[in-house]
Amino acid sequence: MSKLSTAARRLVLGRPFRSDAMGHTLLPKRIALPVFASDALSSVAYAPEEIFLVLSVAGLSAYTMAPWIGVAVAAVMLVVIASYRQNVHAYPSGGGDYEVVTTNLGPTAGLTVASALLVDYVLTVAVSMASAMSNIGSAVPFIAQHKVLFAVAAILLLASLNLRGIRESGTAFAIPTYAFMIGMYLMVGWGLFQIFVLGDHLQAETAGFTVKSEHGDVLGFAMVFLVARAFSSGCAALTGVEAISNGVPAFKKPKSRNAATTLLLLGAIAVSLFMGIIVLAKETGAKVVDSVDQLVGAPQGYHPKTLIAQLADAVFHGFPIGLYLIAGVTALILVLAANTAFNGFPVLGSILAQDRYLPRQLHTRGDRLAFSNGILFLAFAAIAFVVAFRAEVTALIQLYIVGVFVSFTLSQIGMVRHWTRLLRIETDATQRRRMYRSRIINAIGLLCTGAVLIVVVVTKFRAGAWIAILAMGALFGLMKLIHRHYATVSSELEARAAEQGDVVLPSRNHAIVLVSNLHLPTKRALAYARATRPDVLEAITVNVDDEEAHQLVHKWEVSDVTVPLKVIASPYREITRPILSYVQRIIKDSPRTVVTVFIPEYVVGHWWEQVLHNQSALRLKGRLLFEPNVMVTSVPWQLSSSERLKVVDEQPAPGDARRGFLS
């Protein structure tokens, strides 16, 4: 900014335009953790369950693989977290994967990441809400019976809250997140304590049933495929890990270090809960199946609970409220996770708009309409998925995480390049050593995430991942087209500039005031038009009704208005065309004249008043703009009803907390 203020002819105004109480506060780690953790932690609610569920296809015997798959997922998660700690240090600006990839691998790769992330935001909402409803449904059967309906309603509710603008506070994030963490640790801890210390024989309600294979014996390659697929589904636990890398600027200083520490903390919590749940599930003999038919021994009409609910039921067997509490906090953090998508989606949109991949105006924050459109798009896309897949987490999860791993993998490639580039110019030995270390970590990250991406695409493609990939492709194409349009316009302007040279100063200013009546708005328009000191000033009216025209002429003659009034005949009772022809004639007669058309306009406070006023003026204005050498000036007349709209809304924008705006 210092450079700007030196030039004497320029004025830099301070930051005066935020009258509300919301300020930019930097987040301490204890608040940053819940703000960024909900997305990553909430996946603990469905990722372990999905592992068991996929394995159940091969019958009960396959369950023995679950802990090993869990260990694999946990290992990948630790690698990814280690990798992203490097990202956080290298790119503290908050651009996240999109920035890393665009900088190091070019715009096409960056746009791929962006498309992938946009699709995954939609699926985060769909999966989280579906899982939230399944979990509450385990405690309240009525909700389970109308799961789709409730999930859709919850998405609409969340969207409308975000449309109105939620004032984000640290507490709002901290309470559900810490409640979930405490609840989960209590459940896992108390459960394992009963089993391994007290030696109790804890039994899930499904422990007595057996699981029969869906397709007979699963052997050889099919078994490998199944295990790979279970691993893919389990990798859903990794979603949300990248969130912190987008939020580094919101941390207290030292920003990068605090962000890296928070990331590590988040990883430790996620891994411990994830493994704890798998072990507990195994010890209590909980069964999760795709369809009830597979449960041998289950009574007629038995409706299986979610894994979390089964475990809560078993652990707090003497304390039935435990189930309700666990189901409640689980649903709560899942809703919070869905909400992070509502925050992240418009933020990513604004970054893409800055790079002209989306309409420019999305770039300016505080642009309500831009945020609203993003929120509505996200909500309706998520609802479409929820309805299409009947709010079944298992079905939705087939589409999920492709995007996340595309972005993980490309980001790690970008980071490896980043370090290689830096190493080329760095001479300091300590720095070089650190960079080598980082590059190795990111390379391992790349190997891991790349391998997972391949596994995910191979095992899930036919089951639904193709839909997500198709959606990414469509978004990618659309954004490319938008980008190309802006480029075309830009080159059109340059070509025109090269052709015409500079703009010629108009030699004459011919002002026309449109008149339908001689009242105050007209008089003000005449006075304002006169203040612009045009070379010619005249009032014109279109005669759509002989009697009215006569009255106006008479009123004009007896008034003290000195501006001449011209009446334009319009035998077909039209307005636009006669005026247009008149203006065209002026310009034809003297091509270096600029015509300024003054249109008195009512400013009103209700939409229906807008329908009752100004419509002809609006139409005319739209048409006049197509004429070269014409300017259209609106001279507003504020009707008293307009007062009610004068207060500019001071609503907070979604995602404020992630950028350090807290109330």
Added chain:
Amino acid sequence: MSKLSTAARRLVLGRPFRSDAMGHTLLPKRIALPVFASDALSSVAYAPEEIFLVLSVAGLSAYTMAPWIGVAVAAVMLVVIASYRQNVHAYPSGGGDYEVVTTNLGPTAGLTVASALLVDYVLTVAVSMASAMSNIGSAVPFIAQHKVLFAVAAILLLASLNLRGIRESGTAFAIPTYAFMIGMYLMVGWGLFQIFVLGDHLQAETAGFTVKSEHGDVLGFAMVFLVARAFSSGCAALTGVEAISNGVPAFKKPKSRNAATTLLLLGAIAVSLFMGIIVLAKETGAKVVDSVDQLVGAPQGYHPKTLIAQLADAVFHGFPIGLYLIAGVTALILVLAANTAFNGFPVLGSILAQDRYLPRQLHTRGDRLAFSNGILFLAFAAIAFVVAFRAEVTALIQLYIVGVFVSFTLSQIGMVRHWTRLLRIETDATQRRRMYRSRIINAIGLLCTGAVLIVVVVTKFRAGAWIAILAMGALFGLMKLIHRHYATVSSELEARAAEQGDVVLPSRNHAIVLVSNLHLPTKRALAYARATRPDVLEAITVNVDDEEAHQLVHKWEVSDVTVPLKVIASPYREITRPILSYVQRIIKDSPRTVVTVFIPEYVVGHWWEQVLHNQSALRLKGRLLFEPNVMVTSVPWQLSSSERLKVVDEQPAPGDARRGFLS
């Protein structure tokens, strides 16, 4: 116009703005008849049938009443036609019932007539299309089975034709109308000739069945009610008679006399066909029933034809194509009748807009959007009725004609008053005699139509007329509210004028050019702004992105632009609020300054380009208009894509023919 052209300082331009071939041609009677007759004649297709159908409730014996009811309806029709011949002479301006009633009974009565007519236009479409589909359905069973679907599709087709603009030609009206007339006269004439001259024993296909009463014996008061109701339904034959009174200006001179003659001709044709059909139906023993169950002796799965189709079948028994031809021309004239509603609805709307009962801009003809809205409203309202009543003419007809008779009755009251008023000042004996005669005719008309209105309301209220009356009330209330709003605005302006006196001339003009880049559109805006010779001229830009702002400042400094550039800080990446605050500050510092904000705007040729450009400008403009002492000037920059929208559409308007515009 002569008065206007005398004032030297005014210029009246001729009528130069109609480049297409459509001219104002006055209609000779032979063309005027088909243009205005379709509505009135088409009701012959369902009115006689409805009389038989209502009577069938009381069983076959009640059918003997049909000819007498027919005579009563025909008598009322002749009285109404005689009355409207007076209207045509007294009000040759084409304002129709709305004008007659407003002039003589005041605006509230006029608005009642308008509401009634608007509702009846909707029902004309619904009833005509339902009847058209029943008639074609009698020849093509597939259409009868999907009557609702076909009726809806036909309404949509008609609406889209009118939206595109049908170029109305005399032939387009003449062919279906004369074809219907010829077809009907052939059928009735040949049928009666066979029966009464050749002595053939013509039998309708239902002649052999008997009709059983729906509710046992109908006796006493119930029978009187039934006959009254049959008469009410038969009065549907009278709809459309008033059409000519709206179209007098389109006739060749002597306008009123030619219109009156055409009206008489129309009446004679309608009455003769109506009575002919009733007599033929009676002689051929045709039966029409509400439900097939009433038909004793009908084979299983028998699907009754319409009355017209039964008669055509019987009359042309050796010539089966006759049935198809008659069903075809009947459907055709019914569609034409529906089309008259599409013409009349926007015309009435424009008259109501002139009197400020509807949004003002509907007043100007050639306003495509206004016509479009009217057409869409009419189409969707008609579709709603068609779907709600499953395209059953019998059900729809219960709602119909209440509006017509409200308007008939009020119009006749108005006419009686009209003559009384004239008689008060007229001294010439011949004139007075003529006026007395006219007053007597209109008084008889009043008695007749008033009586019919009472009968219609009493017999049909519970069967559906209440819906029509409710709709009229709603429209009446809405138009009252709109009128009151315009009155409020008008008095607000007067009060402000009385309070402030005249408009104060601004002492200073402070011009601001909004800038986001230094390209041609910006340079043009700067040049134009300079042409308005403001007291202060400055360019301002909002810093939503540090790097971009720096680049712009640099470009500005090295360019030859001499206008100073101010950079406004916007830490929250907003555009509207910082500019607004800046403008507010200028006005606060010097209240007699007028601020002109110049906004460079791209003019584009596709809607999606509009989405990609100008959105921030549009938002800002909308918000700036709320500030007093601010003018907003759009400086357009036409992108090459805008060329494709430059051609103003030259479509004709619906209802052109009725106003004498024929191609």
